[in-house]
Amino acid sequence: MTHDPTDQYLPRGEFSFLSLSIGAMIRVLYYRLRGMRPVRVGHCKQCGACCRNLHLFHRGKWIQTRRQFKRMIAECPEYERFEIMDDPGMLLLFSCRFLSEDNICQDYENRPSACLEYPTLDLHLRSKVLYPNCGYSFKMVKDFGKTMKAVAHIQEQAEDKEDADE
């Protein structure tokens, strides 16, 4: 999505659980039960791949039909910049008219939230892959909060044992 590496919005690396689709929530819960958490890392290399081939998400659903896309534009006119490239019968594939030939976003200041937030955790969990040259990736990290709770629990047990030994 041709992000400036100094962009204040990126990389965020953290995501709101409530913004995820049901399928993605289930996967995240599965990871959490194992004390792990997916986190986005890296930076945009401005290859433009995600501006030429992207899926759109609106009101909690991926856009699958031209009708849904029309409704999306009516509510969010900034998405008019996207044109349908393919309609394979599942998710519509879009491309952005504002990407220059040398991969520069020609409306960078006003780019819509789909661009600001790319690649979302939901997209990653859904497709499991990013574009081969994308500078972002998702890493599984140990959940710090869960680890700290476990450490506190061990400390409490040790203190209880000390009290019992006295």
Ligand code: SF4
């Ligand atoms: S507005 Fe278009 S060119 Fe700019 S970042 Fe978004 S998809 Fe890419």
Ligand code: SF4
């Ligand atoms: S595919 Fe990745 S590296 Fe390429 S423009 Fe999009 S976010 Fe940047």
